[in-house]
Amino acid sequence: MPQLIVSPDAYDVIIVGSGAGGGMAAYVLANAGAKCLMLEAGSWFDAARDSKWLEWGYDAPHRAAPTPEQPFGYFSATVGGWEIEGEPYTSAPNTEWMWFRSRMLGGRTNAWGRISLRNGPYDFKPYSRDGKGFDWPISYDDLAPYYDKVEELIGVFGSHERLENCPDGKFLPPPGPRCYELLIQKACGKLGIPCVPSRLAILTRPLNGRPACHYVAQCSRCCRLSSNFSSPAVLLVPAQATGNLEIRCDAMVREVLVGPDGRASGVSYIDKKTRQEVQVHGKVIVLAASACETARLLLNSHSRQFPKGLANSSGVVGKYVMDTVMSDVKGFLPSLMDLPPHNEDGVGGMHLYMPWWNYEKQSRHELPFSRGYHIEFGGGRRGVPEPGLLSGSQRFLGGGYGLKFKQGCRKLYGSFVDFHGRGEMLPNDESYCEIDNGVVDQWGIPVLKFHFKWGEDEIRMARHMQETFQEIVRAAGGEVVQSAGPEERRGISRGGECIHEVGGVRMGNDLRTSALNPYCQAWDCKNLFVADGAPFVSNADKNPTLTILALAWRTSEYIADQVRKQNI
């Protein structure tokens, strides 16, 4: 039996997780003078050394294509995936759920899409607006100053549009649109769909010692020069420079320890390299392990004082897990064929996007679903060619082989555009996680069992996405080549597939129906805080990372303030 190690140091703050939320907590609290320990379940990652920036697919295994071990391909700065050996999860019958977990310093911020959209005023009070779901205990005005600060720190490009419920921010100038994006923008104009510069956490101007983008469309590889936002480069490096942050990787936290006074006293983790259990003690505990991992940790931290798990007297921990509704359509645009060769890489993401445009219609109940979605799109000649390019070419070239076929492929290159909807899911009682008492992972920690169900609202939204994207393709003079009919699960993604899972440890005004107060402090344990996506009460179509960062900053300032006032 391995010996239990009790770490002799005591910390002001122990932060579990190093992604957007944990990184921001470390940045704010280390700068405030707190002695912080960060525990990360994955391995060390330093983009300046480990990024596969500028490498070619023909030098990589399988031309860098996705494999079960690397679901986004060889180049992606992802360690982890929907399946991790030795770390299973289970699902209830009839539940289709995919749980993505990062296992690396910085978590998902290394490879994410950098899409940085603010939640708008409606998004914090959705129940008040349409009677569905729940309101947040905070409003847009509470978070707006933190959105400002986050954008100024990390660097987000965008444009001032004054659109309904899509607040403008502190933007760097956006990059000019690509050719295919202009073509789609024109088509959207005909349909009355706004198509505006996207908002991505990528530098188009130097900022805080980080150089501007070099436009090789490789943000998912994580930028070797830190021209895009990732937690290690933008938050952890300056936090470490204060001398107040210690980072331990390969540390899989299993439990929050509780003292006789009912306060959190530290955490117990498994050192993955030695398989030994280690206990560390701290005055404040911040959980930012990712939404469902944080819920799991709380549920596994049960004791005589807290038999249902820590921070769970309400019974709400694990409940109201949400993902984002996704649906895709691909179009072929003949006008993009045989264009003069040009470099269309740009930044590692779209230069234009379509924010939700039907708030008015919905307030008049003219659509068969309640919430909004935005449209992301890609295509053209962007990115290093990957296996699968020009697949199904016989549909456009009539088939063939030989010199004429080879010439046909050259003309066809770059003439496809793909559309991806990202829509809001209403929280529901049938989507939650709980501990599966019959199964443990290889570290001996009981695993999560998932229950998940899309509501009718989401299924109708996905159908609307399908119809809209197909209209856009046709308005651009194109032909729809991939879409989903009603028979194909109505075109909706699987739960967890979008990797936007949030909720599970929601905040609120009422300790009977929420686990956390409006500052993401546990009602039941006042030196315990949550700083990832778990406190989310709803999951607007706006991708969660920017809101996680803003909320974590606000929570961390509150922690520093409460410590100063000796309230914790």
Added chain:
Amino acid sequence: MEPKKNLGLNARLERRAILRLMAAMPAGALFSAARSATAAPKELAAELISQEAAAPYQPKVFNPHEWKTVHTLSGLIIPADERSESATATGVPEFIDDWLDLQRGDLLSTIRGGLAWLDIECNRLFGTDFIASTAGQREQILDRIAYPKKAALEDASAVAFFNQFRDLVVSGFFTSETGIKDLPYLGNEPQSDWEGCPAPVLVKLGLVGKHTG
């Protein structure tokens, strides 16, 4: 056709400039106490390349006869022309073998089954297998299965095979160093600035004067 030219050339940033930028980072790493547990990808790639150079490629899924057929067929689908070499000369058979080894399942059965069909059909019609047939005989067979809309119903499974095989050849060729230059894909080159959609393309798309955003 427009003359081939790199419209992004002026904005290109020299690789040397990038290396200087990277060298300016402390100890080539973001963190002062840099520790890396991951294998250096460049070394891995170099190792793979040197292994390739040292010994001829050993197919993982194809037998020697299939391997020859794959070479012949790849070269017929994408032959050499004045702009680039053939699929066979650019490592497409090796790509296909490795890809099928990775994917396995139905795709592998479809491809092997299709290769067998080529021989069976050639033997039936010409008394010899596909690779030993004359150029004219091969064309006669391929013309039956390479144009889905014109193909006979009884050749449907061979058409499905050829669609899949042609896709594999296209994938392998246009992701090779030669194929990428052939397209041409002009990216993966650091730029000092982003200039948006170039004027000649705007003109061709009829978007001049309507630039927004």
